[in-house]
Amino acid sequence: MREAYTFTKKSQINVVFNQKAEKHEVAPFPVDERVTHEPLEKLETKLNRLVGMDQIKHMVRELYAWLYIYRKREEANLKVQKQSFHMLFKGNPGTGKTTVARLLSDLFRDMGILPKGHLIEAERADLVGEYIGQTAQKTRELVKRSLGGVLFIDEAYSLSRGGEKDFGKEAIDTLVKQMEDHKDEFILILAGYSDEMEEFLRMNPGLPSRFPMIMSFPDYSGSELLDIAKQMIRDREYIMTAEAQKKLFRHLHQKIVENEPHFSNGRYVRNHVEKMIRQQAVRLVRENSFDRDALMTIRACDLALDDHSMITHADEA
Numbered sequence: 477m478r479e480a481y482t483f484t485k486k487s488q489i490n491v492v493f494n495q496k497a498e499k500h501e502v503a504p505f506p507v508d509e510r511v512t513h514e515p516l517e518k519l520e521t522k523l524n525r526l527v528g529m530d531q532i533k534h535m536v537r538e539l540y541a542w543l544y545i546y547r548k549r550e551e552a553n554l555k556v557q558k559q560s561f562h563m564l565f566k567g568n569p570g571t572g573k574t575t576v577a578r579l580l581s582d583l584f585r586d587m588g589i590l591p592k593g594h595l596i597e598a599e600r601a602d603l604v605g606e607y608i609g610q611t612a613q614k615t616r617e618l619v620k621r622s623l624g625g626v627l628f629i630d631e632a633y634s635l636s637r638g639g640e641k642d643f644g645k646e647a648i649d650t651l652v653k654q655m656e657d658h659k660d661e662f663i664l665i666l667a668g669y670s671d672e673m674e675e676f677l678r679m680n681p682g683l684p685s686r687f688p689m690i691m692s693f694p695d696y697s698g699s700e701l702l703d704i705a706k707q708m709i710r711d712r713e714y715i716m717t718a719e720a721q722k723k724l725f726r727h728l729h730q731k732i733v734e735n736e737p738h739f740s741n742g743r744y745v746r747n748h749v750e751k752m753i754r755q756q757a758v759r760l761v762r763e764n765s766f767d768r769d770a771l772m773t774i775r776a777c778d779l780a781l782d783d784h785s786m787i788t789h790a791d792e793a
């Protein structure tokens with residue numbers, strides 16, 4: 477029986493295994509109605525909603541094919557190379573790391589690689605304790621809660637911040653031990669800014685070989701940020717006038733030119749969209765205009781570049 481894939485475009489894939497980039501072409505897959513790929517279809521729907529991220533999308537699609545064939549070989553009683561799926565994510569804030577981690581945990585669950593597929597997001601404080609022995613215990617408990625799913629540790633480099641004497645070192649050692657003890661039972665994703673992650677790996681030479689997949693999340697361009705904003709606006713059932721779009725693009729472009737060290741990409745856009753919506757609400761109340769068109773339309777004057785609103789969202793920091 478022929479196998480079918482719904483991604484039929486000839487595409488370049490750049491996969492990084494053990495930090496070595498391999499480039500190869502994926503020829504079009506024949507389509508066969510007799511074979512269904514529900515997990516792939518679900519994945520495609522989610523991937524297609526993400527702006528840009530071409531390399532990540534290719535990598536995730538390749539991962540699907542890899543997992544699918546892995547399963548098929550098992551079913552055919554052929555040799556399969558036992559493989560761990562721990563990953564390193566490198567990129568600035570708001571570049572989609574958590575979004576992709578969530579999508580992957582769903583994929584692993586849908587394909588039966590992980591039974592639960594839940595995602596636990598943690599950071600240094602969730603692993604590192606204040607006295608001897610507490611760190612190992614905290615880390616073990618965190619891993620225990622993650623079994624059957626994905627443990628995502630953000631700003632992972634902060635674990636080796638304090639050097640040899642710091643409890644962060646104990647957290648790393650415990651994590652490595654847990655990866656051995658619970659092989660195949662959970663997937664660990666360590667995430668952080670590119671430079672700091674490089675430094676982190678250099679300081680922990682035993683780590684890189686345990687993470688067969690490395691994904692890099694580049695910063696978005698001005699037009700990608702605008703596309704993300706447009707999508708968020710659409711999802712919330714608003715529309716932006718052409719003038720508002722132009723003004724927003726100029727503003728986002730300016731932010732990129734300013735090159736702030738930790739500009740938060742998609743997160744910045746989301747916060748900005750929320751601010752525009754609040755500004756529009758204030759304008760509508762002032763104008764007494766509540767018809768459907770008015771309720772939906774964001775105008776250039778709603779782009780509050782200096783926001784004095786007292787309302788903040790939990791994750792705006």
Ligand SMILES: Nc1ncnc2c1ncn2[C@@H]1O[C@H](COP(=O)(O)OP(=O)(O)OP(=O)(O)O)[C@@H](O)[C@H]1O
Binds near residue numbers: 573630
């Ligand atoms: N490619 C994209 N397309 C659409 N929306 C995106 C994209 N990338 C990020 N976003 C949106 O930007 C916001 C931040 O994304 P996310 O939380 O995944 O980033 P992150 O890299 O985990 O950030 P941090 O490092 O700050 O935790 C989310 O609202 C997400 O939906």
Ligand SMILES: [Mg+2]
Binds near residue numbers: 573574575630
């Ligand atoms: Mg995140």
